[in-house]
Amino acid sequence: MSQPGQKSRGFFSRILGGGSGSADREHRADQQTTEAGPAEIEGGQAEEATDGRMIAEPAQVESSGTGAGAVAPEDHAPPEAEPKAGKGGWFSRLTAGLSKTSSKITDGITGIFTRKKLDASTLEDFEDLLLQADLGVETASRITDRLSKGRFDKGIAPADVRKILAEEVEIVLAPVARRLEIDPANKPHVILMVGVNGTGKTTTIGKLAAQFAREGKKVMVAAGDTFRAAAIDQLKVWGERAGATVIARDVGADAAGVAFDALKQAKAEQYDVLLIDTAGRLQNKQVLMEELEKVVRVLGKFDSSAPHECVLVLDATTGQNAMQQVDVFRERAGVSGLVMTKLDGTARGGILVSIAARHKLPVYAIGIGEGVDDLQPFDAREFASAIASGG
Ligand SMILES: Nc1nc2c(ncn2[C@@H]2O[C@H](COP(=O)(O)OP(=O)(O)OP(=O)(O)O)[C@@H](O)[C@H]2O)c(=O)[nH]1
Ligand SMILES: [Mg+2]
Numbered sequence: 138m139s140q141p142g143q144k145s146r147g148f149f150s151r152i153l154g155g156g157s158g159s160a161d162r163e164h165r166a167d168q169q170t171t172e173a174g175p176a177e178i179e180g181g182q183a184e185e186a187t188d189g190r191m192i193a194e195p196a197q198v199e200s201s202g203t204g205a206g207a208v209a210p211e212d213h214a215p216p217e218a219e220p221k222a223g224k225g226g227w228f229s230r231l232t233a234g235l236s237k238t239s240s241k242i243t244d245g246i247t248g249i250f251t252r253k254k255l256d257a258s259t260l261e262d263f264e265d266l267l268l269q270a271d272l273g274v275e276t277a278s279r280i281t282d283r284l285s286k287g288r289f290d291k292g293i294a295p296a297d298v299r300k301i302l303a304e305e306v307e308i309v310l311a312p313v314a315r316r317l318e319i320d321p322a323n324k325p326h327v328i329l330m331v332g333v334n335g336t337g338k339t340t341t342i343g344k345l346a347a348q349f350a351r352e353g354k355k356v357m358v359a360a361g362d363t364f365r366a367a368a369i370d371q372l373k374v375w376g377e378r379a380g381a382t383v384i385a386r387d388v389g390a391d392a393a394g395v396a397f398d399a400l401k402q403a404k405a406e407q408y409d410v411l412l413i414d415t416a417g418r419l420q421n422k423q424v425l426m427e428e429l430e431k432v433v434r435v436l437g438k439f440d441s442s443a444p445h446e447c448v449l450v451l452d453a454t455t456g457q458n459a460m461q462q463v464d465v466f467r468e469r470a471g472v473s474g475l476v477m478t479k480l481d482g483t484a485r486g487g488i489l490v491s492i493a494a495r496h497k498l499p500v501y502a503i504g505i506g507e508g509v510d511d512l513q514p515f516d517a518r519e520f521a522s523a524i525a526s527g528g
């Protein structure tokens with residue numbers, strides 16, 4: 138099992154601003170886990186409930202609350218495998234993570250442009266290729282327009298096409314690549330994680346908690362997904378492994394109440410960061426979106442500046458549906474930034490470019506795997522080069 142303190146300081150630390158290891162240890166010494174009641178472990182197949190949440194069919198039952206012995210449901214457990222941080226730098230991991238998208242694009246470019254002159258038909262094929270990778274109509278046509286200028290009826294090397302692609306993608310992404318800043322004036326800086334079922338909210342909280350704790354920050358995570366016992370347990374495993382304090386209540390508890398209690402305690406104990414998990418909810422389910430609004434309202438009542446961030450977690454494999462999720466969550470929960478996960482699982486990673494072009498919301502991080510170090514800060518140039526690199 139990986140230990141947060143043992144890993145090398147990664148790119149994330151540099152992006153988010155480092156802290157000292159000794160401060161980290163001091164903070165962790167203060168931290169305790171708040172025990173919840175007995176937790177029933179669920180696992181197995183998920184099914185969509187009529188109210189828009191996913192229900193896991195109980196597969197294993199038996200566990201009592203938190204601690205090292207707590208068993209996480211298999212499909213959601215933090216992976217035990219060593220994170221790949223040591224194997225090459227983060228850029229090679231990013232390139233590997235994005236290889237499904239990049240190899241599709243670059244293989245396509247090679248096929249379209251090798252030994253061919255640039256004409257209407259090659260441009261059309263190229264535009265189709267970009268659309269298949271979900272780069273979006275606007276960006277795809279801008280790239281093809283630029284490509285065609287002064288080159289019509291001439292040959293163009295695939296490497297030059299890739300270079301133009303990288304430059305144009307970077308132009309779209311640069312304005313949205315932002316740091317997830319923790320304002321030290323906020324004690325705690327409250328980050329609410331929202332999104333539809335299974336996008337990676339809990340996992341992302343676990344990864345962020347580990348990153349923040351490594352930087353010496355005093356971190357609390359709150360299990361605001363009170364819908365499933367397995368969800369509470371999953372957060373406990375991630376939180377404890379990260380060295381964060383975990384606030385959890387019983388299944389069925391009011392999510393806004395959990396968020397409120399956590400904020401109260403985090404304020405009293407001067408935490409640096411409070412990460413609040415929420416239940417996955419489909420964006421078209423009215424009641425659940427109202428419940429989320431309540432969480433936001435209740436936090437704001439206690440501290441008018443909270444939540445300081447409402448981060449929408451998007452699953453890259455859901456393609457165009459992710460675009461619609463941004464529309465709705467923005468309106469209902471005041472989304473302030475995005476994290477896109479599972480870019481390693483799709484050849485349509487260009488969806489991030491489409492969303493950036495349309496919504497212009499900050500993108501704080503991207504997920505390229507299940508391990509604790511597989512969440513990377515979002516860097517426009519690196520992402521663009523990785524996409525155009527061919528994997
Ligand atoms: N390959 C890959 N898998 C990921 C990534 N991020 C999360 N996952 C996996 O996606 C699955 C769902 O992640 P969760 O964090 O449980 O998602 P969630 O949004 O909290 O889900 P609900 O609470 O059910 O709404 C887990 O198996 C994670 O390991 C990623 O970047 N890449
Ligand atoms: Mg979850």
